[in-house]
Amino acid sequence: MHFIDLDAQQARIRPVLERRIAAVLRHGRYIMGPEVRELEERLAAFCGARYCLGCASGSAALDLALLAWGLGPGDAVLTTALSFIATAESIARTGATPVFVDIDRHFNLNASHLEQALAALEKGDPSLHPLPRQAVEGRLRPRAIIAVDLFGRPAEYVEILRVARAHGLKVLEDAAQGFGGRYREQALCACGCDVATTSFFPAKPLGCYGDGGAVFTDDAALAALIDSLRYHGRIDADHKNENVRLGMNGRLDTLQAAILLAKLDIFAQELDERQEVAARWGRLLAHVPGLDLPAPPPAPGRSTWAQYSVLLPAGTDRAALAAQLALEGIPTAVNYPKGLHTQKAFAALGYAPGDFPVTRDVTARVLSLPMHPYLDAATQERVAEALRAALARQHQGE
Ligand SMILES: Cc1ncc(COP(=O)(O)O)c(C=O)c1O
Structure with missing residues (x-):
């Protein structure tokens, strides 16, 4: 059984994939070839953003957006305590300080805690909300918020944007797991944030066969800046060796774009199939005592179900169960097994493990089950029964 079945997907699109790859081998424009532009146009149209820029990875997309905003030492960026490390790593790499905020019951940035974090930052007072050591020793200037669509479920953007606008902060949507989802009526990556990023890591809902990512924005000036930054700060495509700013090699390569174009043909259908698989998990697992199941967002919102993550009953030996x-x-x-605030990489921020109780509870109990569009009912029934039996054995006599 696959956790994510890329083989089944490949079998479905193999002829198109081969045709797309062969076309790149024929024209030989491996960097910024025509497939990159074609993909960017199709991705922008898919979600409704004005600009899409292909990037070397989801991490590079985050780096480019934050670099374009000119963040640096003395700046604070507020973000969720539960995500893949790249979200917060990108903040720290600019020299800015990540300020973590606990999650809500849907695994996403708790929008109502944002206000408390900002009040604490303003006063340098950690009794109002846990703060990094640097925010107590000297004042940090809040500049931006990074919200994550964790496991594909949209964060609460109305609330997040309300707080951000009230405090003059920019918002980055880290949709590495969320591209293809919907927040209310709007597609993720085009739901009102200043910029959004995604990842095409192979295991993502839309994944390539290597590393890849993209930035989305409606802001023409920001798009032009990121276009320059991803190509070592060049002035434009006609002047490759005129570098007017410090950038990076942050480009998506043409072969990965070609692979993504083949996958994009079936992406909308796969997203529908993901909804069916997730709904079936919901029905089957409703009969397993003690499990907390992930709730789909209210319609017309939609998760990509990048992960189907349940919370095990308290006291379960998760490692033994797995x-x-x-x-x-x-x-x-x-x-994830750890909140970002407890990662050794962020030890210098001085957070305590218990600073974010919901994150602490979730990291202790979360378990992700196989999730992909090709999961059939019989397999899901077998998993649900195995999970029920294993939990019953662990908790018998309680
Ligand atoms: C929430 C989140 N942000 C950022 C990233 C980074 O993406 P990549 O692995 O493409 O650099 C990932 C992917 O792993 C992710 O899940």
């Missing part, structure tokens, strides 16, 4: 399932051929994953 080992038992693995013995039965069922792969699982823990996304």
Whole structure:
């Protein structure tokens, strides 16, 4: 059993993939070839953003957006305590300081805690909200918020944008797991934030066969700046060796764009199939005592279900449970075992493990089940039964 079945997907699109790859091998424009532009146009149209720029990875997309905003030492960027490390790493790499905020019951940045974090930052007072050491020792200037559509579920953008606008902050949507989802009526990556980023890491809902990512924005000046930054700060495409700012090699390569074009042909259909698989998980797992299941966002919102992550009953030995399932051929994953504030990489911020109680609870109990568009009912029934039996064995006599 696959956790994510890329083989089934490949079998479905193999002829188109081969045609697309062969076309690149024929024209040989491996960097910024025509497929990159074609993909950017199709991705922008898919979500309704004005500009899309292909990037080397989801991490590079984050770096480019923050670089374009000119963040640096003395700046604070507020973000969720539960995400993949890249979200916060990108903040720290600019020299700015990540300020973590706890999650809500849907695994996303708790918008109502944002206000408290900003009040605490303003006063340098950690009794109002946990703060990094640097914000207590000297004042940090809040500049931006990074919200993440964790597991594909949209964050609460109306609330997040309200707080951001009231405080003059920019908002970046990290939709590495969310591209293809919908927040209310709007597609993710085009739901009102100043900029959005996504990842095409192979395991993502829209993944390539290597590293890739993209930035989305409606802001023409920002798009032009990121276009320059991803190509070492060149002035424009006609003057490759006129570098007017410090940038990076942040480009998406043509072969990955060609692969993504083949996958994009079936992406809308795959997203519908993901909804069916997630709904089936919901029905099957409703009968497993003690599990907390992820709720879909209210319609017309939609998750991409990049992960289907359940919370195990308190007191479950998660490692033993996962080992038992693995013995039965069922792969699982823990996304994520640690809050970002407890990562050694951020030890200098001086956070305590208990600073964000919801994150702490989720990281102790979360377990992700196989999730992809090709998961059939019989397999899901087998997993649900194996999970029920393994949990019953662990908790019998309680
Ligand atoms: C929420 C989040 N942000 C950023 C990234 C970074 O993307 P990439 O692995 O393409 O650099 C990922 C992907 O792993 C992610 O899940």
